[in-house]
Amino acid sequence: MIGYLDLLLRLTIWFLLTADLSPANIIIGVCIALILPRNRTVTAVLKDWLHAIWEIIVAIPTAYIEAVEIILRPHTAEDTVMERVKPNRTPGLIFLDIFLITFTPKTIVLKYHEDGRYEVHRVRRRKLKQGGE
Template sequence: MRGARRHWQISAVWMLGTGFRLGIWLLLTSDFSRFNLLAGLALALLLPRSKVSVEDPSLLLGSLWRVLRAVPSAYGEALLLIVRPHRSERLVIMPGSGSRSALVMFLEVFHITLTPLTIALGRLSDGSYLVHRLERGAPR
């Protein structure tokens, strides 16, 4: 039973990685034609895989879900920033999952960057992130 679960985890991570690569291809080319989908899928399958494994696929799925939820609010905040500039800046520490997986870390940084008015400056030794945040109000 344990071997079947491990096989499922490897398959899920492999499919998510392939889907992620195909998604990046489609974002870069902005072409959803049948030929481009097939070319992107072939490229996603042929690119070499990372040797790093994900300890827990739920971390990967959770990070991916947070990124997908952040996209619409990022567009709204971009428009708000144009209309009403934010003048106050702060450095804050945001908790991370603590995972050593490169893909999970990438998705966490991507989520922070898509979170309105924030950008990740670096990862701290405890797995949390140093984040620059813009806020409304007078400069400090």
């Protein structure tokens, strides 16, 4: 079952890149999705995929809300933080995690470190100093 989800993810990416649903492109996409190497040592759990899909659904309105916040109240502070990869993630789920972080306007993944961390750049509102300044 999970192999089908990885295949579906690869096909979705292929169709988004090519923007062509012709029969020839579908055949090429299926062939490429099957030929690409897989990581057979780590298997994803269906619960992880469902959780990732839910996070995608939640990220869409969040992205719109953050975009409006940035327009109405400019964010002048920024920082870079290291975030840990969730345990037991397959490469497909790691890709979705990076996509979700980058999808929202306030954050972007700068680098994925092989030791299981993301380098994330964030913009935020500058906090006002205490004492009325």
